Structure formats: structure tokens, C-alpha cells
Amino acid sequence: MxxxxxLLLSTALVNNVVLVKFLGLCPFLGVSRKLDAAIGxxxxxTFVLTLASAASWMLEQWLLEPFGLGYLRIVSFILxxxxxxxxxxxxxRKFSPELHQxxxxxxxxxxxxxxxxxxxxxxxxxGSDFLHALLYGLGSAAGFTLVMAMFAGVRERLELxxxxxxxxxxxxxxxxxxxxxxAFMGFSGLRLD
Amino acid sequence: xxxxxxxxxxxxxxxxxxxxxKSLTSERPIESMPLPERLVLPLxxxxxxxxxxxxxxxxxxLRGQRLAEPVGMVSSAVHAPTSGRIADIGDYPVPHPSGLAxxxxxxxxxxxxxxxxFEPCEDPHSLEADEIARRVAAGGVVGLGGxxxxxxxxxxxxxxxxxxxxLLNGGECEPYLSCDDRTMRERPxxxxxxxxxxxxxxxxxxxxxxxxxxxxxxxxxxQLAASGHPEVSVRxxxxxxxxxxxxxxxxxxxxxxxxxGGLSAEVxxxxxxxxxxxxxxxxxxxGEPLTHRALTVSGAAISRPANLRVAIGTSVADIIAHCGGxxxxxxxxxxxxxxxxxxxxxxxxxxxxxxSGVLSLTSEEAGGGxxxxxxxxxxxxxxxxxxxxxxxxxxRIRAGRAEAAVxxxxxDCIGCGSCAYxxxxxxxxxxxxxxxxxxxAAAERSRLKNESIxxxxxxxxxxxxxxxxxxxxxxxxxxxxxxxxxxxxxEAAAGEAAEERRExxxxxx
Amino acid sequence: xxIAVTSLTLIATCLGLILGIAARRFHVEPPELVSELEAMLxxxxxxxxxxxxxxxxxxxxxxxxxxxxxxPPGGPALALALADKLGVQVxxxxxxxxxxxxxAVREDICIGCTKCFKECPTDAIHGAMKQMHSVMxxxxxxxxxxxxxxxxxxxxxxxxxxxxxxxxxxxPAFA
Numbered sequence: 001m002x003x004x005x006x007l008l009l010s011t012a013l014v015n016n017v018v019l020v021k022f023l024g025l026c027p028f029l030g031v032s033r034k035l036d037a038a039i040g041x042x043x044x045x046t047f048v049l050t051l052a053s054a055a056s057w058m059l060e061q062w063l064l065e066p067f068g069l070g071y072l073r074i075v076s077f078i079l080x081x082x083x084x085x086x087x088x089x090x091x092x093r094k095f096s097p098e099l100h101q102x103x104x105x106x107x108x109x110x111x112x113x114x115x116x117x118x119x120x121x122x123x124x125x126x127g128s129d130f131l132h133a134l135l136y137g138l139g140s141a142a143g144f145t146l147v148m149a150m151f152a153g154v155r156e157r158l159e160l161x162x163x164x165x166x167x168x169x170x171x172x173x174x175x176x177x178x179x180x181x182x183a184f185m186g187f188s189g190l191r192l193d
Numbered sequence: 194x195x196x197x198x199x200x201x202x203x204x205x206x207x208x209x210x211x212x213x214x215k216s217l218t219s220e221r222p223i224e225s226m227p228l229p230e231r232l233v234l235p236l237x238x239x240x241x242x243x244x245x246x247x248x249x250x251x252x253x254x255l256r257g258q259r260l261a262e263p264v265g266m267v268s269s270a271v272h273a274p275t276s277g278r279i280a281d282i283g284d285y286p287v288p289h290p291s292g293l294a295x296x297x298x299x300x301x302x303x304x305x306x307x308x309x310x311f312e313p314c315e316d317p318h319s320l321e322a323d324e325i326a327r328r329v330a331a332g333g334v335v336g337l338g339g340x341x342x343x344x345x346x347x348x349x350x351x352x353x354x355x356x357x358x359x360l361l362n363g364g365e366c367e368p369y370l371s372c373d374d375r376t377m378r379e380r381p382x383x384x385x386x387x388x389x390x391x392x393x394x395x396x397x398x399x400x401x402x403x404x405x406x407x408x409x410x411x412x413x414x415x416q417l418a419a420s421g422h423p424e425v426s427v428r429x430x431x432x433x434x435x436x437x438x439x440x441x442x443x444x445x446x447x448x449x450x451x452x453x454g455g456l457s458a459e460v461x462x463x464x465x466x467x468x469x470x471x472x473x474x475x476x477x478x479x480g481e482p483l484t485h486r487a488l489t490v491s492g493a494a495i496s497r498p499a500n501l502r503v504a505i506g507t508s509v510a511d512i513i514a515h516c517g518g519x520x521x522x523x524x525x526x527x528x529x530x531x532x533x534x535x536x537x538x539x540x541x542x543x544x545x546x547x548x549s550g551v552l553s554l555t556s557e558e559a560g561g562g563x564x565x566x567x568x569x570x571x572x573x574x575x576x577x578x579x580x581x582x583x584x585x586x587x588x589r590i591r592a593g594r595a596e597a598a599v600x601x602x603x604x605d606c607i608g609c610g611s612c613a614y615x616x617x618x619x620x621x622x623x624x625x626x627x628x629x630x631x632x633x634a635a636a637e638r639s640r641l642k643n644e645s646i647x648x649x650x651x652x653x654x655x656x657x658x659x660x661x662x663x664x665x666x667x668x669x670x671x672x673x674x675x676x677x678x679x680x681x682x683x684e685a686a687a688g689e690a691a692e693e694r695r696e697x698x699x700x701x702x
Numbered sequence: 703x704x705i706a707v708t709s710l711t712l713i714a715t716c717l718g719l720i721l722g723i724a725a726r727r728f729h730v731e732p733p734e735l736v737s738e739l740e741a742m743l744x745x746x747x748x749x750x751x752x753x754x755x756x757x758x759x760x761x762x763x764x765x766x767x768x769x770x771x772x773x774p775p776g777g778p779a780l781a782l783a784l785a786d787k788l789g790v791q792v793x794x795x796x797x798x799x800x801x802x803x804x805x806a807v808r809e810d811i812c813i814g815c816t817k818c819f820k821e822c823p824t825d826a827i828h829g830a831m832k833q834m835h836s837v838m839x840x841x842x843x844x845x846x847x848x849x850x851x852x853x854x855x856x857x858x859x860x861x862x863x864x865x866x867x868x869x870x871x872x873x874p875a876f877a
Contacts, residue, residue, distance in 0.1 A: 087720065
């Protein structure tokens with residue numbers, strides 16, 4: 001149990017996909033203007049990431065590895081992930097039109113999201129078993145959602161602040177992202193054992 | 194100070210303590226100001242629809258004559274303060290922060306002060322509740338504390354909600370002002386009498402008169418006047434601004450909070466000003482309408498601070514001249530109190546029913562200075578009597594998101610100005626809120642206009658369609674008629690031909 | 703090589719099948735966005751937005767070709783409502799630049815030709831043949847169609863006069 005917790009914490013905080021590994025920066029900057037949109041994006045990514053981790057693990061273990069098709073890894077992963085995202089979009093439009101309206105154009109971003117592909121590839125690199133792969137995906141996604149929500153919250157407040165003209169908009173957002181990243185570096189000192 | 198007051202004081206966590214400056218005028222009795230040469234009587238001296246004039250320019254009117262009648266439910270009449278000639282009905286500058294002109298009557302007094310025949314009432318306490326409200330309405334009485342809500346409409350609130358208590362606001366928490374203080378000291382009988390009459394009209398069993406502790410003479414005088422009436426009680430209020438705000442007064446004196454966006458009548462309480470009570474008593478007993486009011490003339494720049502009883506419509510310039518003019522540079526002329534009163538663009542505006550003071554403030558008194566960035570000290574949140582977060586609301590308004598400020602309670606803001614007063618960064622917080630409330634109202638107006646335009650457009654297209662249809666029908670009818678006529682003609686021709694044919698054989702036969 | 707081709711083909715076929723079925727199962731009718739947007743617009747077909755009538759404007763809005771601030775008669779209130787509907791950010795600053803105007807008839811040169819009130823989309827102009835025409839302020843959207851058609855240029859657009867009813871506080875200046 002404690003191992004599960006450690007894995008989740010270390011993927012979510014210590015090895016945060018966005019602020020430590022610098023993966024998935026497009027949605028991090030693109031969908032973080034509003035808190036509710038950011039959380040929606042985070043939740044969609046959570047679903048896709050977990051799904052993608054499981055699917056890519058199965059693909060790797062049952063197809064790519066036994067038949068020595070390692071060179072097909074990236075293309076087949078993309079295929080599976082894209083299909084998963086497409087599926088999520090279809091399901092979301094049916095069951096949660098509000099969420100679909102908020103995410104609308106952002107959902108396809110997840111397809112080419114490097115965080116999703118990155119996590120799937122890292123799983124293979126680390127040689128995780130199924131449970132660990134799943135947890136790794138879930139933890140990364142939780143970290144992603146957390147950072148999205150934090151950053152969106154900060155940006156919502158920044159909209160109200162008297163930012164000097166030369167810094168307003170994207171520059172101050174990037175500075176904020178840098179500061180957040182610095183703060184997350186502090187987690188690398190966390191002893192999880 | 195009883196135990197109950199101690200607890201209530203302990204619970205008070207809002208408000209500010211601005212310098213009172215009351216000693217400038219508080220010991221000066223109310224004096225009558227002589228009539229000026231010209232009176233300007235705006236038609237909208239109250240909240241609600243402007244009154245409609247019932248006299249024509251050039252007409253001679255008598256003192257107490259009704260010059261304009263109320264329009265609709267929430268409105269109030271305007272009466273002549275003296276006899277004279279109506280010189281004009283047109284747009285004149287009115288006391289309003291915009292400095293714009295609005296419809297007003299101009300009355301030139303003839304100096305005779307000839308009155309109409311008034312109907313005095315010996316014992317107004319025997320009148321029915323509706324009759325009291327009717328006479329108050331006929332007398333053109335509005336809330337004299339500054340809100341200028343028609344008093345009679347407020348007296349009718351007892352019909353919709355059971356009202357158990359009438360609160361009389363003698364707080365006069367605005368700095369400088371002392372006219373209510375003087376009214377309570379000089380006419381305590383009228384205050385208590387008016388309060389009892391209003392309670393009768395409302396069906397309220399109890400009257401509580403709240404007076405701030407910095408007016409001990411007024412407390413003593415009103416207590417003495419109320420001693421014969423067990424239903425009337427006097428309670429001292431802590432000295433704090435905005436104690437005289439309706440919701441705050443109700444919360445302090447009854448312990449019940451008025452719901453957001455609601456009326457105090459919903460919790461069984463109605464609040465009137467002490468000055469209004471004194472006028473209600475006078476209007477009912479003498480039958481004379483509201484044409485004069487007491488106000489305070491003060492500020493460090495005025496030569497002779499005073500409490501005056503002036504005819505409504507007297508210009509601010511005349512009042513200042515009567516008080517010896519100004520002796521220092523005036524930074525601001527303010528009508529009402531310095532906290533919630535309005536900045537006057539000039540002195541060529543008349544005193545209206547809601548004017549409780551005319552202040553000539555020097556630059557030291559007016560304060561001001563440029564605003565700096567918010568340091569998030571949250572003092573404004575601490576003093577807000579409603580418990581709002583002014584700094585957060587102002588930040589949203591500045592970012593152009595008034596609707597986000599509404600989520601934080603902008604609509605509950607009473608505009609008391611405590612936040613702006615206390616702000617160490619001198620951020621004009623109440624100005625932000627006035628601005629945002631204005632934009633929201635403008636958006637609402639444009640939405641309503643849009644809706645009505647949509648109806649007009651629909652009506653137009655329907656009309657055009659109907660016209661086209663009618664035209665087509667008419668054309669079809671004409672065509673049918675033409676064809677019928679043609680057919681008839683053809684038939685007739687055919688008939689003739691047949692006859693001829695018949696005739697022909699006969700001929701041939 | 704064969705395995706690679708067949709396995710990828712297989713995966714792609716399976717996924718395609720799943721997606722195809724999902725697209726059928728989860729099919730939703732796209733909302734009638736255009737008609738909803740058109741219902742929100744004033745409907746006076748005044749053409750101030752540059753599109754052919756409110757229907758055209760609604761189509762442009764739905765396709766994202768027009769900003770939500772396109773409708774001057776609707777004002778900022780409509781812009782906010784549209785932005786909310788379309789889930790976009792709104793910049794009202796540009797909106798405020800345009801001062802609201804209203805049509806006014808110059809009585810000395812009006813010849814009473816009735817052209818303007820036949821043109822007016824909201825019936826805001828009243829009059830009769832050879833009679834003076836006048837504008838009803840409450841109904842005028844300031845669209846300017848009457849000013850365009852007037853043969854004597856008697857109809858002009860003037861800024862809406864400030865009254866106590868529509869005056870409002872200006873935005874405080876901030877250092």
C-alpha cells in the first residue's frame with residue numbers, strides 16, 4: 001500500500017510531468033485562463049492518460065515485445081492514444097455537453113499531447129508491470145490536473161492585478177510558470193521511504 | 194447604557210469614526226432664512242417618477258398650492274413655498290453629481306406670502322390609517338434623511354407585511370450635519386407625535402427612536418417628550434458611521450438582519466428619519482404641505498455656520514450669501530453630508546426636499562490626493578457594514594468584470610463610503626462601485642430596449658405581411674370581380690347570340 | 703515485416719470499428735446554434751454589423767467569423783450574452799468607443815416624403831405624406847437607414863443626449 005502511495009506522490013509531485021519533466025506545456029499555457037476549463041482539461045487528461053497507460057502497456061507486453069516490433073512503438077502508441085481521445089470526445093459530447101462545450105477545441109490537443117505519449121513511453125522504459133503502469137499514468141495525470149488548477153487560479157488573480165504593460169498577458173504567465181516550476185523543484189528533496 | 198446595549202456594541206464590528214465637526218453648528222438654533230428672489234423647484238425631488246406640473250407659466254400661485262402632482266405609485270407632489278408668479282417651467286440645473294439640468298418650476302415670490310386655505314386637524318390620532326397616509330402623500334412628504342423615498346408609500350408597507358416596530362433614525366451619523374439634532378432638541382414633541390402617527394398608519398405597536406450618544410441633549414429632550422407614551426422608547430446608539438443606514442440601524446436596534454436585496458418591512462420593521470416624523474406631525478396638524486426644511490450650513494470655509502429653515506427651491510448660492518459668504522478658498526461644495534452627500538458642480542442649484550446640508554469644504558477638509566496600488570491590508574473589508582470585500586470588488590471592476598463584482602455582493606453595497614474613507618492607498622472604492630452599478634444599469638437598460646425593439650420588429654414584419662396579404666386578397670377580389678363581370682358580359686352576349694340564333698331559325702323557318 | 707503490417711492493420715481496423723460504433727451509439731444532433739443566436743439578436747435586420755440581416759450575423763457568429771461585439775444596437779449587454787453562449791472571451795473596450803446615436807429629423811428641411819418611416823426597421827419614425835416626421839426615442843436603434851434614404855438629408859444621427867435617467871459615473875482614473 002505504501003508503495004502505491006509513494007508511486008502516486010512521486011509521480012504527481014516530485015516528477016511532475018509539467019513542471020519537472022516539462023511535458024504537456026501546450027495545454028498548460030493554452031487552457032489555463034479559467035479555472036473551470038483548466039480542471040475540465042485536467043480531468044479529461046486524467047482519463048486519457050490512465051487509459052493510454054493501460055492500453056500501451058497491453059500493446060507493449062502482448063504485441064510489440066513478443067514479436068520484436070519495438071520500432072513500431074511510437075506509431076502504434078499514437079494510434080491507440082488518438083483512438084482513445086476520439087472515444088472520450090464522442091462519449092463526452094453525449095454525456096456531458098457542458099464539459100464538451102468548455103473543452104471543445106482543446107480536446108484534440110490531448111491527442112498530440114506529449115505528456116500522454118511521454119508517460120506511455122516512460123512506462124516502457126522503466127519496465128513497469130501493469131499495476132505500476134496504471135498508477136504511473138494516474139499519478140502523472142493527477143499532478144497535471146493539480147498544476148493546471150494551480151496555474152489557472154494564479155492566472156485568474158493575475159487578470160485582476162495591476163501588471164505593468166510590458167509584462168501583461170503571456171510574459172507574466174510564463175514568469176509565473178517559471179516560479180511554479182522552481183517551487184516544484186523543492187519536492188526533489190522529499191524522502192519517500 | 195444597559196446590558197443589552199453592551200452586547201449589541203460588542204457585536205458591532207463595522208464602521209468608521211470620521212471627525213464629527215458637529216460643534217460648528219450643534220449649538221446654533223434653527224433660524225428661518227428670508228425668502229430669496231427666486232425659487233427653483235425641480236419636479237423630481239424624490240425617488241420615483243417625476244411629478245407632473247399642474248400650473249402654467251405666468252400663473253399666480255399661493256403658498257401651499259400644489260404645483261405638480263404625483264405620477265404613478267412611487268412619486269410625490271411639489272407645493273409652492275410662498276405666493277408668487279410661475280416664471281417658467283423648463284430645464285434648470287439640479288443637485289446631481291452630473292451637473293445636468295432637469296425639469297423644474299421657477300417661482301418668483303411676490304413677498305405677500307398669501308396662503309391657500311389649509312385644513313388643520315385637531316386630533317390626527319383619531320384618523321384612520323389610510324387617511325393618515327393619504328394626507329402625508331397630499332402634503333408631499335418624502336424621507337428627509339436624504340433618501341427622499343415618498344413617506345406615504347413607506348407608510349403603506351404595513352399592508353403587505355405585518356409591521357411591529359417603527360424605528361426612528363436620529364443617528365445623524367454624517368459628520369458636520371446637526372439639523373436633526375436641533376430638530377430633536379427644539380421640536381421633540383413634534384418628533385414623538387409624528388412617530389406615533391406614523392406607527393398608527395403602519396399598524397406598528399412599538400416605536401423606537403435611536404439617537405447617537407454624541408447628542409445627549411437630544412436624547413434627554415426626546416425622552417422627556419416620550420415619557421407619557423409607553424409605546425415610544427428612546428435608545429442611545431454608539432457613535433459610528435454609518436449607524437444611520439437602514440439595515441445597520443435595524444440590526445443594531447432589533448438584532449434582526451434584513452435579508453440581502455430585501456426590505457426592512459420583511460422583518461416587520463420600518464425606518465423613518467426624525468426630521469420626517471416632525472414634518473408628518475406638522476403636515477397633519479396644520480394641513481400645510483412640506484415646503485420648507487431644516488438644513489445645516491457648515492464647513493470650514495463658510496463665514497457663519499448655521500442651522501437654517503429654508504424654503505425648498507432656494508439656491509445654494511443664496512444660502513451661502515445669507516451665511517456671510519465664504520471666507521476661505523472652497524475646494525468642494527457638497528450637498529448632504531461629506532460621506533454620502535453629492536459633490537456640487539456649482540452653487541447655482543436649488544435646495545431640494547432631501548438636502549440635509551450645504552457644506553463648503555476647504556482643501557484640507559476635502560482630503561483627496563492620488564490613489565496608489567492596493568496593498569491588500571483589508572481595512573475596507575473590516576469597516577464594510579455589509580461585510581463585503583471592497584478591495585476584491587474594485588479589482589474586478591477595474592479589470593472590466595463588473596459581473597464578477599456582482600458575485601461578490603456589489604448589489605448589496607449601500608454606498609456608504611466607509612471603505613474609501615479608510616483606504617490608506619486612497620483608492621476611490623465607492624467611485625468604482627458607483628461606476629459599476631451605473632454600467633450594470635446601462636446594460637440592463639440596453640437589454641430592455643433590445644427586447645422592446647424585438648417586439649417592434651416582429652410587429653412590423655407581421656404588419657407588412659398582413660398588408661401584403663390584404664393587398665393580394667384585394668387584387669384577387671378585384672380580379673375575380675373583373676372576371677365575373679367579363680363572364681356575365683360573355684354570358685349576356687352568348688345569351689343574346691343564342692336568342693339571335695333562336696331567332697334566326699325562326700326567321701329562317 | 704508481415705507481422706508488423708498485419709498487426710498494425712488489425713489494431714487500426716479494430717479501433718476504427720470501435721470508433722465507428724461509438725459514433726453511431728453516441729450520436730447527438732448538433733445544437734441549432736444559428737437559430738439560438740438569431741433569437742438573441744435584436745432582429746431589426748438593420749445591417750449595422752455588415753452582414754445581411756440578423757440571420758447572416760448569427761451564421762457568422764456561429765462560424766466564428768464575427769466578434770461578439772458586432773451588434774451596435776445590442777450594446778455591451780448583448781455582447782456579454784453572446785460571449786457567454788459561445789464560450790469566448792469578450793473585449794468590451796472596443797464596444798465603448800462607439801457613442802450611442804439616435805436619429806433626429808431637422809424640421810426645417812423635412813419635406814414629408816415618408817421614405818424614412820417606410821424604411822425604419824422598428825417603426826420608430828412617425829409621420830404622414832407632406833407632414834413633418836418625428837422620431838420616437840425609445841424605439842430608435844440608431845441604425846442610420848433613414849439617414850441614408852432621406853432625399854433632403856433632413857434625418858441625421860445625433861449622439862444620445864445625456865439625461866438624469868441615462869447618466870452614469872465615469873470610470874475612475876487609476877494611477
